[in-house]
């Protein structure tokens with residue numbers, strides 16, 4: 376089953392090829408580097424892609440939890456669908472004329488590769504912690520709802536401070552430099568639930584984090 380999922384490298388190659396064959400529709404850039412020096416890629420999809428900032432945008436992020444592999448696959452499926460239908464579907468054309476899709480297919484490349492190659496149930500990134508353990512739960516490393524947790528080997532260790540990790544800092548900087556983002560969709564693969572982007576009390580946020 377493992378072979379049916381793309382590696383991070385295959386994913387990057389796919390998007391770079393999409394940019395090569397459709398330079399007016401796809402743009403691929405590195406938005407940061409992980410602890411293991413992998414580029415975190417950000418993909419921009421829009422017609423006349425150079426005008427992407429002028430249109431309202433959706434930001435899709437996948438696989439922030441290393442073991443939730445489907446996030447990457449979905450981003451690849453969306454992109455393949457666009458490539459195969461852009462010449463034939465008026466609605467798709469209209470959407471990408473008027474709006475922009477940003478994707479960070481894998482928000483945790485180091486953790487994802489560790490999960491693929493060593494321990495499939497790995498969840499965190501691959502920061503080397505002070506106690507010799509590895510990883511910060513990136514989903515706990517944002518400012519909203521940040522809770523200090525000193526148990527570094529915990530699966531939900533939140534890091535020394537918000538945005539201490541290159542992966543979350545990259546997402547923050549990308550969002551801040553793209554003011555046209557109106558919706559953000561972070562895709563996980565556990566829970567079978569949809570969390571609405573509403574303002575919640577900190578207690579509620581903690582209850583809802585998975």
Ligand SMILES: [Zn+2]
Nearest residue numbers: 440563564585
């Ligand atoms: Zn998750």
